[in-house]
Amino acid sequence: MAMTLAEKIFKSRLRDEPFPGTKVLDIDVVMCHEITTPIAINDLVARGKDRVFNPDKIKVVIDHVTPAKDSKTAQQGKILRDWARRHNITDFFDIGRNGVCHVIFPEKGFIRPGYTVIMGDSHTCTHGAFGAFAAGVGTTDLEVGILKGVCAFREPKTIRINITGTMPEGVYAKDVILRVIRELTVKGATDCVMEFHGSVVKGMSMESRMTLCNMAIEAGGTSGVCMPDEVTADYLWPFIATEYKDRKAALEDFKRWWSDEGCEYVKVIDIDVSHMEPQVTYGYKPDEVKNISEMEGTPVDQVYIGSCTNGRLEDLRVAAQYLKGRQIAPTVRGIVSPATPKIFREADQEGLIKIFMDAGFCVTNPTCGACLGMSNGVLAPGEVCASTTNRNFNGRMGKGGMVHLLSPAVAAATAIEGKIADPRKFRKEGI
Amino acid sequence: MKSFGGKVLFLDRSDINTDEIIPARYLTEISKEALKPHMLEDLKLGGFDPKDPKNQEAGVIVTRANFGCGSSREHAPWVFEINDINVVIASSFARIFRQNMFNCGMLAIELSEADIDKLFGFRHAAARIDVDFENNSLTISSGNESSTFHYQIAEFDKALIKAGGWVEFADARY
Ligand code: SF4
Numbered sequence: 001m002a003m004t005l006a007e008k009i010f011k012s013r014l015r016d017e018p019f020p021g022t023k024v025l026d027i028d029v030v031m032c033h034e035i036t037t038p039i040a041i042n043d044l045v046a047r048g049k050d051r052v053f054n055p056d057k058i059k060v061v062i063d064h065v066t067p068a069k070d071s072k073t074a075q076q077g078k079i080l081r082d083w084a085r086r087h088n089i090t091d092f093f094d095i096g097r098n099g100v101c102h103v104i105f106p107e108k109g110f111i112r113p114g115y116t117v118i119m120g121d122s123h124t125c126t127h128g129a130f131g132a133f134a135a136g137v138g139t140t141d142l143e144v145g146i147l148k149g150v151c152a153f154r155e156p157k158t159i160r161i162n163i164t165g166t167m168p169e170g171v172y173a174k175d176v177i178l179r180v181i182r183e184l185t186v187k188g189a190t191d192c193v194m195e196f197h198g199s200v201v202k203g204m205s206m207e208s209r210m211t212l213c214n215m216a217i218e219a220g221g222t223s224g225v226c227m228p229d230e231v232t233a234d235y236l237w238p239f240i241a242t243e244y245k246d247r248k249a250a251l252e253d254f255k256r257w258w259s260d261e262g263c264e265y266v267k268v269i270d271i272d273v274s275h276m277e278p279q280v281t282y283g284y285k286p287d288e289v290k291n292i293s294e295m296e297g298t299p300v301d302q303v304y305i306g307s308c309t310n311g312r313l314e315d316l317r318v319a320a321q322y323l324k325g326r327q328i329a330p331t332v333r334g335i336v337s338p339a340t341p342k343i344f345r346e347a348d349q350e351g352l353i354k355i356f357m358d359a360g361f362c363v364t365n366p367t368c369g370a371c372l373g374m375s376n377g378v379l380a381p382g383e384v385c386a387s388t389t390n391r392n393f394n395g396r397m398g399k400g401g402m403v404h405l406l407s408p409a410v411a412a413a414t415a416i417e418g419k420i421a422d423p424r425k426f427r428k429e430g431i
Numbered sequence: 432m433k434s435f436g437g438k439v440l441f442l443d444r445s446d447i448n449t450d451e452i453i454p455a456r457y458l459t460e461i462s463k464e465a466l467k468p469h470m471l472e473d474l475k476l477g478g479f480d481p482k483d484p485k486n487q488e489a490g491v492i493v494t495r496a497n498f499g500c501g502s503s504r505e506h507a508p509w510v511f512e513i514n515d516i517n518v519v520i521a522s523s524f525a526r527i528f529r530q531n532m533f534n535c536g537m538l539a540i541e542l543s544e545a546d547i548d549k550l551f552g553f554r555h556a557a558a559r560i561d562v563d564f565e566n567n568s569l570t571i572s573s574g575n576e577s578s579t580f581h582y583q584i585a586e587f588d589k590a591l592i593k594a595g596g597w598v599e600f601a602d603a604r605y
Binding site for chain 1: 445446448450451454455456458459460461473475496497500501502503504505508523524525526527528530531534535585586587590596597598601602604605
């Protein structure tokens with residue numbers, strides 16, 4: 001029978017079907033951060049079940065508020081740190097080596113095609129970019145994942161999204177996913193996997209594919225996925241070189257996860273990007289999206305470039321192309337947060353950090369920070385932020401604040417003008 | 432097993448997200464008790480006052496589509512649980528929130544939009560809802576008026592509620 005990628009993974013990792021329609025899967029990677037995991041740990045301790053199913057399959061990072069900003073966040077870090085030590089969890093990334101979870105874990109090569117991945121974080125869908133089934137879960141599911149290495153799901157249906165045409169100047173993966181969410185709405189993919197196909201996706205780097213899959217949850221999707229191909233094999237090669245004869249052999253192996261010809265999709269969406277404009281959100285929901293031409297001129301107080309959506313090297317390069325030799329508006333606070341130490345170092349070596357600083361940006365250490373309004377750039381009531389993050393919910397970056405979601409290119413142009421601006425107006429500089 | 436029923440808090444909006452239910456600034460708390468005063472603090476809904484003492488009297492929430500979208504934070508069901516709200520009735524839920532409810536032994540009930548409209552018909556009366564968990568039905572009542580609705584629930588979700596949550600269920604079985 002023709003199967004989708006998700007169906008194949010469900011079949012290969014099925015541990016149990018306790019009731020019709022409920023599939024309990026073996027989990028390959030359980031990822032943890034300091035906001036949702038400490039409560040799971042405390043609960044396991046209270047139940048007398050302070051155990052882990054396999055320390056090598058558990059990956060841990062302190063990323064949301066780091067360095068700790070107060071006693072409470074320090075305590076969250078401590079609980080996580082002590083737990084990782086007592087269970088010999090060696091893939092533990094603490095200050096100086098830590099970065100945003102959904103950026104640092106792929107960077108370390110922890111995700112492979114066909115894997116099942118869970119985390120107590122809704123943007124876990126990001127890792128589907130590698131052809132994995134990766135889903136965000138709550139604290140209780142995380143607890144069971146830590147204890148037993150399993151998680152229960154209803155078998156998801158799949159929506160196929162074909163992205164074709166030629167990417168116009170000034171348009172990036174972020175614009176494409178905002179356009180998709182605009183079409184699907186914030187609940188259009190609930191209980192579904194969003195499969196991204198088409199020539200545009202094939203031509204995308206792993207970074208861009210992660211940007212696409214990252215926001216699947218904003219349409220309600222369980223996971224975003226891309227078919228693992230040459231680009232995937234190239235990205236993963238440093239980590240899998242001992243497992244395969246050559247990259248071709250890796251690719252052949254990956255192909256077994258591809259959705260079959262004739263598999264069942266609940267919906268197919270075709271988007272031709274050739275005439276698309278940069279996209280910007282205007283309201284408090286990620287599906288409230290407009291073309292930039294309708295949003296230009298909206299004043300902003302802060303510009304934020306970073307997060308698991310757009311804090312990768314590729315994103316910093318794009319923004320820097322627009323910012324080089326220019327100054328941000330005096331009315332704007334510019335904040336850039338490279339998502340991992342590796343990205344930070346590479347951005348420094350390429351001269352990007354200097355470009356940001358010369359333009360008037362503040363460069364922070366790798367952290368989630370302002371993205372969820374916990375530190376490093378919280379908004380005051382009535383303030384507006386142009387942000388490369390993924391959520392514009394009321395209060396997300398600070399009570400009474402307003403967030404416009406947009407690409408790093410639009411963020412850079414907006415920083416220069418002090419109001420939402422079209423990057424296509426600016427000449428890009430070589431960096 | 433928890434008890435399911437009580438006065439109704441009507442939230443007449445779709446797409447209420449977890450940041451509105453419990454804002455991220457309270458995620459540094461590691462006890463449910465500390466979340467208690469902050470339920471629905473950032474909810475964007477005309478006429479809704481998060482500080483209205485009536486909210487604290489409720490045992491059931493009735494709302495619209497895609498309730499609980501956004502973050503995976505289990506703090507969202509917890510802030511309801513600590514305020515003695517163990518039932519949320521909506522025309523649809525976001526997946527993670529729905530699972531979190533069952534994993535905590537709480538009830539997330541889906542009804543058709545037409546049935547939800549009928550429940551909203553009671554919004555100006557002092558309505559209460561009682562759930563017959565065994566028979567998958569609920570009754571809304573106010574004065575002499577009452578109306579009963581049947582709902583569907585997955586066997587697994589029902590088993591989780593009976594087992595007292597997913598941790599015990601999974602530890603016994605796997
Ligand atoms: S960067 Fe933002 S969306 Fe991504 S994991 Fe951190 S808080 Fe969540």
